[in-house]
Each structure stands twice: as C-alpha cells, then as structure tokens.
Amino acid sequence: MFCGGRTELSARFDKCGGVTQVKRVASLTALLLLSSAVQAGAWGASGHRIIGLCAARALPAETPAFLRTADAIWDLGELAREADRSKGAGQPHDADLDPGHYVNVGDDGRIAGGPELAALPRTRADYDAALRAQGSDSGKVGWLPYAVVDGWQQLVKDFAYYRIDQMGVTHGADAAQRAWFVKDLKLRQGLILRDLGYWSHFVGDASQPLHVTTHFNAWGDYPNPHNYTSERIHGPFEGEFIHQFVSDSEVCAAMAPLRAMDGSIMAETADYIGATRAQVEPLFALWTAGAFKAAKPDQARGFAVARLAVGAAELRDLVVAAWRASPDATVGYPAVKVSAIESGAAPIPIDAIQGND
C-alpha cells in the first residue's frame, strides 16, 4: 500500500487513515469524494496482479518451462502484490522496505537536487550519501531503481543455480548426488517463483508515473503553469480506477513485442523509469481535463492500459534478460562461471554447491 511508506506524503498531504477496506462504490465520482479515506496500493492490487499475469503469460519458450505453467502464472499474478501485502509488519521492517516502492524524481531530473536518475551511484549506500549531501536521504525520497536492479541481479543468480541443479540431476556423480540435485532443483524453482514474484512488484511500481516523481500525489507546492489539478489523484488512479475499468486481457494484448536488453541493468532501469516519468504531466493533464471522471472514460482507460502494458512488457523483458545473462553468472566459491560448467570445461563445484565445508 502506498500510504504507509510515503514519509513526505504523510507530512505534506496527510490522509493514510486507518481505513483498510473501501466498499466498492457505484461510480468513480463517488469514490473521489471518499478519497481521503482510501488506502491506495501502488499500483493497487488489480494493477500489480495484471502486470504479473501478463508478463508470465508472455514469457517465451526459451525460459524455463516451470515458470510457464498455469499454476506458476497464477502464482506470479498474486506474488506481484506481495510487497504491498507484507506492509505493516512493524519497525524496522516497514521503514527499511517501504521507500523501495518509489523514487521522487524532481522536474530537473535529479533526486532531491542531487543524483541524476540517468547517472545513479552504483550502490544504495553511495546513493544515500549523495542525498545526505543535499540534506535528504533515501528513506525520504525513495530508492525504487535499486529495488529493480538488485531484484534482477538476484534473479540472474537464481537462474545460475537452477542451471547447475538441472545439470546435476543427470550428471551427478552417483545416485545419492543426483537425488540431492532433484531436491535442490525443486527448492530452487520455489525460490525463483518467490524472488521473481516479489521483485516483479517493483518493476510494476516503476511503470506508475506517480511513483517516480515529486508530484506523487497532488501536484504539490511547485510551479504549476498549466494549472494541473490539486486533487490527490494517486490512490483513485492506481487503485479503484484500474479495478473498475481495466481488464488483464486488454493489457496483455497491448504489450509491445519482446525486446532484448542491450545495456546494463542500471542503464535499462534508468531508461525505463525515465520513460515513466515522461508520463507524469500527461496524467495530470488528463485528470485536470476530467478524463478520469467522464461517463465513458475511454481516454483515461487507454492511458492506464498503456502504462500497465509497459510495466508487463518490461517485466517480461527483464526476466528474459536475466535468463540470458545467467550462463555468464557464477556459482560457488571460488566462483565458477555457469557457462564453463555447462560446456564441460569445468566440473560442477560439488562441494561448494552442496555446502560440504
């Protein structure tokens, strides 16, 4: 959910009350009147589920088959919500994790006047240090890019061990070793589903314009030459509107074809978030023009479907990129390249894999 994690939002716009359930209302207009009582998701549950489902359904045949079963697709739809569902666990859990859902990029393309989105420091520690030099910190302005990047890196590592487990099932030295690999492969499949599904939430958040801007709820106390609405549009846009007006089938159908990642994951993530940020003003313009309250909100629906489809396509593309990167990843210690093991140039580092230390 959005409310618990937005320190600045809580301070500047209040709301985030104790209401945890909102009864479905007959019209969006009525909902907007109630918006101060809405706890919004990010996207809401429906938006995240749609992104997870559409990405999973679109995984190409080159990816592991266990990810493409009907059960796995269902799992990935629900797991895409998990980072919201785990909110409210207490401190330090919430304060540590909630800022991973957003990044408040300013109109100058910088975060708190410090790091540029397009040239982020390599680590969260360096990012935080750069923000503190500006009198801010990552807990206040968010660290969504790092949630996307480190989740992807984890997925690459998961796929690396999955590849070795698959080899071990048939190439283990003896029956006992092969039986161990059968069990470890099953464990790794579960881990991949969990890691991919949990991380997918943040890939989804990064397609929501209001998660990547200082204008994260209302336009706020910034120059406003276009007289954008002062309404708090975050929750009504990403939550009830999606639930009421957008279906998974139309989002899946609107996805772009598979696109290969051709740079670093950090650069890819910056580009992706930058493209999302470019949709902040179009969203405010649509809202200000009344598109989200129209009797037939086709234009607003089109905007929402396009955003969700971009999120789903990015998620699919990043999963494929992780799978393709996994032969170049390493396993064990000392590290051995997966491709060297798969080609037979190096043996399975069995002691390291099995933890025989």
Ligand SMILES: [Zn+2]
């Ligand atoms: Zn989120």
